Amino acid sequence: MMFTYYLRKTLRDKGYLFWSLAFPLLLMICFNVTFMGPAKGEVDFQPVKSAVIRVDTTASNEDVIRADQAGTGEEYSAADAFAGEFENVLTNLADAETVRNSNMGYNHAVVELIRTDSQADAEKKILDKEIEVLFMVDGAKECIEVKVGDNANMTTLMVARSIVESYRRNYTIMKDAAVTAPDKLEAVMNSIADQISVMKPKSTYLGEDGSSANVYAWYFYSTIVMGMFFNVTSGIHTVFDIQGNLSGYGMRTSVSPKKKSQILLSAFMARYVIACAITFFHLFALRAFFQIPVGNRLPQILLFVLVGNLFSMSLGSLFGLFTKGDENQRDNKATAIVMLSVFLSGEMIVQLPGLLEKYCPIINRINPATIMNFAFFRLVNYPTLRAFWMNMIKIAIATVGFLVVAILKLRREKYAAV
Numbered sequence: 389m390m391f392t393y394y395l396r397k398t399l400r401d402k403g404y405l406f407w408s409l410a411f412p413l414l415l416m417i418c419f420n421v422t423f424m425g426p427a428k429g430e431v432d433f434q435p436v437k438s439a440v441i442r443v444d445t446t447a448s449n450e451d452v453i454r455a456d457q458a459g460t461g462e463e464y465s466a467a468d469a470f471a472g473e474f475e476n477v478l479t480n481l482a483d484a485e486t487v488r489n490s491n492m493g494y495n496h497a498v499v500e501l502i503r504t505d506s507q508a509d510a511e512k513k514i515l516d517k518e519i520e521v522l523f524m525v526d527g528a529k530e531c532i533e534v535k536v537g538d539n540a541n542m543t544t545l546m547v548a549r550s551i552v553e554s555y556r557r558n559y560t561i562m563k564d565a566a567v568t569a570p571d572k573l574e575a576v577m578n579s580i581a582d583q584i585s586v587m588k589p590k591s592t593y594l595g596e597d598g599s600s601a602n603v604y605a606w607y608f609y610s611t612i613v614m615g616m617f618f619n620v621t622s623g624i625h626t627v628f629d630i631q632g633n634l635s636g637y638g639m640r641t642s643v644s645p646k647k648k649s650q651i652l653l654s655a656f657m658a659r660y661v662i663a664c665a666i667t668f669f670h671l672f673a674l675r676a677f678f679q680i681p682v683g684n685r686l687p688q689i690l691l692f693v694l695v696g697n698l699f700s701m702s703l704g705s706l707f708g709l710f711t712k713g714d715e716n717q718r719d720n721k722a723t724a725i726v727m728l729s730v731f732l733s734g735e736m737i738v739q740l741p742g743l744l745e746k747y748c749p750i751i752n753r754i755n756p757a758t759i760m761n762f763a764f765f766r767l768v769n770y771p772t773l774r775a776f777w778m779n780m781i782k783i784a785i786a787t788v789g790f791l792v793v794a795i796l797k798l799r800r801e802k803y804a805a806v
Contacts (some may be wrong), residue, residue, distance in 0.1 A: 390651060394629070394658035404621055407723070409666050411675060412615035418551045418677050419607045435500040436547050438783075439510045440478055440523040453536045466679075471527035474555055478523070481551070498547065511535070532556070606765060608680045610735040612670050612762045616696045617730060620722040622636020622659040628715050629655040630798070652798070656701065663697040683768040688776065692767060698759055699783050702790035709797045726757075733757035759783060 389638040425750065479485045488495055502519050504510035514537040521544060522535040532552045537547055630652050671689070674680045682689065688691040707722040708715075732755050734741045741758055744751045752758045763779035770776065 390654035394655045395662065398622070398625075398659050398662050399627075402620075404625075406620045407621070408615055408663065409669070411618075412611045412670055415611045415614075416608055416674065419611070432756045435482070435497045436544050437502055437518070437520045438478065438482075438499045438523065438548070439502045439504045439513065439519050440475055440525060441504060441510050443506050443507070443524050443526045466476070468527060470530050470559060471525045472527050473559065474523070474525055474532065477551070477555055477598065498551075521542050523548070529664055530556075530559075533689075534755060582673075594597050604738075605680050605768075606734060606738050608674055608678065608760070609768070610730065610733055610761045612674065613665065613696065613733070613757055613764065614666055614726075614730045614735060615670055616663070616693075616724045616760070617700045617726045617757060618723070619659070619663040619697055619700040620704035620707060620726055622663060623701040623706075624708035624715065624718050624722060625704075626652070626659060626701070627705050627708030627794070627798070650731045658696070658796055660697060660701060663701065664693055667697060681768060685773075686769060688773065691780065692764060695783055699760075699787040700754065701792070702787050702794065705794040706790055709794060729755055729757040733761045756783065756786065 434498040441475075478499055478501060480490075482501045484495075484497045487497055499521075502513065504513060507524070510519065510522050514535060517537055520537050521664055522537075523529075524535065526533070532555070534548050534552060536548065562627050641654070671682055671693075675682050686804075704722060707718055707725075711718045713721070732740060732744065732751060735757075741752055741761075744758075758781050759782055763776050763783070766775045766779070
């Protein structure tokens, strides 16, 4: 009877349902719109209409690279090498079969090369929107200027920039090979195109299937944790449910023949069941609607949800017992602390935990949102569970400590009131 009463009472709390249920879903919708391709590990686009021209190919006679081209042993200048190999890269990126056989992960060409007779002709085609990107290669200075037309979008710009940055990096490797291992230069040059990284999702760590774990998914995983942490308000409300006060409900609680422990357990369990149900719904939405992987380790996922919500409610009980103000004021204080914890865990800036790990690692060690985020991220993406268990042990120890302190505090208040 008391369990169903607290169940109905919690479901009627519109503020709680918004922050714990609706707000995380709204955030995931925003993330899905922003990262709909990268978060799912898919980035698709039409081949970028491109042209390449050589601005300057002059070089000193002594600045040469010796290469065995088609067995001729032909010598050519460093300027010609820089420009020529970049043109070869674009040619390979324009060939759909070459791209499919590479490790770039696309089934179509990345660029579409448009022939131009001169720089003036190329610039005219950009103005006429026949070309989206013009690569102007200065071989002597080993630099590439990228001109983007008005019809280019952000994806086009990112593709062009990633091609140039990857080429510069790989060409440095090629130059080093020319000096240290000339016999391997041809193989290095032939592999440059395959090493071009074009709009690939940022990734880290290997999953169980050997694929890379997409860090864009971190935004979604941290939103799940944020929704769980909003249950601190449930812990605060549970404490208020068994404390006598001047409100009508408080007076009825004080004179109720029911044991306070029974009231506490009913209030806590009703809210705990709802909290876990909301988290499971978020996980279902994450996988079914947003197509973000959550893994198939069901027992560990169940444990993660149960322990995470228990932690947030036990933390909330401490806020309810040791902070000052009425129920709403304590809710606001707890929510502010939760939002700070979630922010430091990388909810809005995914690089933040990495920066903290470099300059102030203690924050990552004690921030519960970061610990929970890493636990879930590792559960989904890591081939082993050792790191997951270590993080869950930290959360479980903190949960037990919070519950013990809360129970002792409540018992003392009860005896003091007798």
